[in-house]
Amino acid sequence: MPKKDKVIVIIVSYNGQEHWPGLMPLLTQEKYDDFDLEILVVDNNSKDNSVAYLEQNFPEVSIIKNKENSGFVGGNNIGYKYALRQEADFIYLLNQDTVITPGFLRPLYNFAKDNSRIGSLQSKLKLWPDKHKLNTVGNAIHFLGFGYGQQSGMIDKENQKPEKIDYASGAGVFVSLAALKDLGTLFDETMFLYLEDLDLGWSLNMLGYDNYFIPDSVIYHKYEFDRSMRNYYWFERNRLWNMLKNYKLATLVLIFPAWLFMEFGQLFFALLKGRLGLKLKAYAWLFSGRQLQILREKRKYIQSKRKRSDWQVVGSFKGVILFQPLDSFLLKIANIFFGVYWFVIKRFIFW
Numbered sequence: 001m002p003k004k005d006k007v008i009v010i011i012v013s014y015n016g017q018e019h020w021p022g023l024m025p026l027l028t029q030e031k032y033d034d035f036d037l038e039i040l041v042v043d044n045n046s047k048d049n050s051v052a053y054l055e056q057n058f059p060e061v062s063i064i065k066n067k068e069n070s071g072f073v074g075g076n077n078i079g080y081k082y083a084l085r086q087e088a089d090f091i092y093l094l095n096q097d098t099v100i101t102p103g104f105l106r107p108l109y110n111f112a113k114d115n116s117r118i119g120s121l122q123s124k125l126k127l128w129p130d131k132h133k134l135n136t137v138g139n140a141i142h143f144l145g146f147g148y149g150q151q152s153g154m155i156d157k158e159n160q161k162p163e164k165i166d167y168a169s170g171a172g173v174f175v176s177l178a179a180l181k182d183l184g185t186l187f188d189e190t191m192f193l194y195l196e197d198l199d200l201g202w203s204l205n206m207l208g209y210d211n212y213f214i215p216d217s218v219i220y221h222k223y224e225f226d227r228s229m230r231n232y233y234w235f236e237r238n239r240l241w242n243m244l245k246n247y248k249l250a251t252l253v254l255i256f257p258a259w260l261f262m263e264f265g266q267l268f269f270a271l272l273k274g275r276l277g278l279k280l281k282a283y284a285w286l287f288s289g290r291q292l293q294i295l296r297e298k299r300k301y302i303q304s305k306r307k308r309s310d311w312q313v314v315g316s317f318k319g320v321i322l323f324q325p326l327d328s329f330l331l332k333i334a335n336i337f338f339g340v341y342w343f344v345i346k347r348f349i350f351w
Contacts, residue, residue, distance in 0.1 A: 005035040005089040007105060007174075008082070012075030014044040016096035017053050019222075024058050026100050035109060038062060038086070042079045044069040071192040072170070080186035088177055091186075095171040097222040099128055107216035108174040111162060119179045119209030120201060121217075122168035124160075125149070128220035132156055135221045138165030138213035139198065141317045143255060143342050144262050145239035147198040148323040160215035166316055167201020168211055172219045175200075179209045183305070188245075190294060194231055195238040202246050208307035232275050236266065237282035244286075245299045248310045250351050258341050265334070311349045319343055 009027065030037055040062045043051050054061050064078060076093055083091050090112060092105060108121045125135035134156050136149025149169060180186055183203055187196040201211045243252070243259070252259075270279035285291060319342025320335040 005109075006038065006086065007032075007035050007090045007092060007109065008038045008040050008079070008086065008088045009092045009094055009105075010076060010079035010083070011039070011041045011094050011096055012044060012072055012079065013041050013046060013050055013096045014069060015046045015048045015050060016043075017046075017048045017050040019096045019098075020050070020053055020057075022099050023096070024054070024061070026102065027094075028058055028060055030100070030102070030105065032105065032109070035089075037105070038088075040064065040079055040082060042066065042075040042082075044071070044075050073187040073189060073191050073193060073196045076170070077186050077189060080180065083177060084181075090174060090176060092174045093170050093172070094219070095221065098172060099220040099222075101218045101220075104217045104219055105174070107214050111212065111214055112174065112176060115210075115212075117209055118176055118212060119204030119207075120168040120176070120211045121174040122165060122211070122213045123172040123174070123217040123219050124156075124213070124215045125169060125172050125219060125221045125223075126156060127153075128222045131220060135171070135223045136169050137215070138163070138211075139167050139169050139201070140322075141166040141198060141202065142321055142338075143314065143317045143319060143346070144259060144338070145195075145198075145243040146321060147195055148321055150322070152323055160213075162212050162214050164316070165201075165211050165213045166205075167198050168213075170197035170200075171221050171223070173197065174214075174217075176209070179204055179207070182207055182209075184301075188241075188298065190291075190298070191238045191241065192234065194234040195242060199238075199242050199246070202242065202313070203302055205313050206246065206302065206306040206308055232270070232273075233278040233282055236279055237285050240282070240286055241295065244295060245302060247314075248303070248351055251310045251314065251349055254345055254348060258338060258345075262338070310351055314346060314349065317342070317346070319346075 027039060041054060042064045044066050045068050051063060054063060111121060112118050122138045124137055127133045127135050132155060134151045134154050137151045139147050140150050141147055188199050267279060270276045319339040
């Protein structure tokens with residue numbers, strides 16, 4: 001009798017007890033005939049009663065107890081290494097602040113079994129408690145390193161079909177272990193948190209794997225944009241890190257004028273919002289001697305692994321940011337300028 005596939009749902013938790021009553025009763029009831037399912041919580045040294053609550057109420061959940069907070073990236077990488085030891089075939093990364101719908105893994109598993117070159121599959125993420133609105137139907141990459149959830153805040157539409165996307169949100173994503181073994185990791189440990197999912201999708205694409213949005217898999221996300229923007233430092237340093245690591249040198253030269261213009265705009269924005277110190281801190285980290293050496297090593301590694309050229313990878317990248325929570329007059333002006341710039345420049349990328 002052939003061995004059944006195994007899927008491990010990985011939840012990185014920090015002080016997550018408030019979310020368990022809404023998530024765990026449904027999640028622990030999930031059962032599938034054609035693959036084994038395990039739920040793993042990687043606890044980042046929570047200060048609340050998270051672990052004890054799980055142990056008492058959901059003993060079937062596997063728990064890894066970290067002695068320190070290793071961040072979203074480090075916690076998921078610990079879960080990934082556990083999945084390798086368990087000889088899993090797929091993992092599903094799930095945020096602690098989510099609520100699933102019954103059978104949410106079925107469409108993902110079926111699609112993965114029929115498509116051998118998948119890297120990651122994005123569930124339809126809807127907002128909670130505004131359940132009729134979308135969080136994302138797959139994320140887009142702006143050519144200057146920004147990432148955003150497509151159709152965020154819009155009313156959900158029915159009868160959507162699977163489609164290729166730039167990258168999947170780490171809040172709810174099904175990932176092939178075969179693709180990760182080829183890549184050699186899950187997330188780049190340097191990033192700690194934010195835009196690590198963008199880097200993963202970009203990297204998988206370079207290696208010849210595809211990322212898809214699968215609309216029939218639905219979960220709800222307690223997403224708050226303002227909460228995310230408190231981590232401006234991580235967004236900015238990781239945005240630049242991704243660009244410098246993943247683009248070919250010729251592409252970096254081609255987009256440099258737009259990048260420079262954007263950096264002046266970001267500095268002005270940071271000054272207005274009282275975040276200038278965080279922006280300068282991101283520069284200081286990125287251009288320190290040690291980080292530049294790490295960047296060179298990681299860049300050399302991922303460029304040596306690539307199977308697709310830049311013109312194959314970046315053709316779907318966007319020149320505009322269409323993200324409802326950021327909608328403003330200045331963004332509309334920036335979208336016109338950068339949209340035209342990218343529309344013209346990307347046609348010169350033949351490498």
